[in-house]
Amino acid sequence: MNSKFLKIAFTTVFAIPxxxxxxDSIMASGISSGFEQNQAxxxxxSCGGGGGGGGGGGGVASKKARKxxxxxxxxxxxxxxxxxLTDEEKALLAE
Numbered sequence: 001m002n003s004k005f006l007k008i009a010f011t012t013v014f015a016i017p018x019x020x021x022x023x024d025s026i027m028a029s030g031i032s033s034g035f036e037q038n039q040a041x042x043x044x045x046s047c048g049g050g051g052g053g054g055g056g057g058g059g060v061a062s063k064k065a066r067k068x069x070x071x072x073x074x075x076x077x078x079x080x081x082x083x084x085l086t087d088e089e090k091a092l093l094a095e
Contacts, residue, residue, distance in 0.1 A: 068092075
């Protein structure tokens with residue numbers, strides 16, 4: 001048999017149908033990504049939106065409490081490392 005004939009036969013039997021199937025899957029991948037995008041948007045909507053800051057925890061008292069907690073953590077870190085503490089940090093650790 002001729003190798004050129006085998007190449008042509010292989011191309012017609014396997015490569016052409018495979019090309020048609022793979023080109024359809026490439027077109028379908030765009031459809032599936034659009035579907036995934038829609039599902040993600042629906043999920044965000046069902047969970048209360050996709051941003052906007054959320055509610056709760058934005059008051060003045062909570063901000064002061066958070067800053068005090070951070071200051072105490074910083075003072076404890078300095079104490080563990082052996083770094084000299086200021087009078088305010090000593091007072092925080094004494095509480």
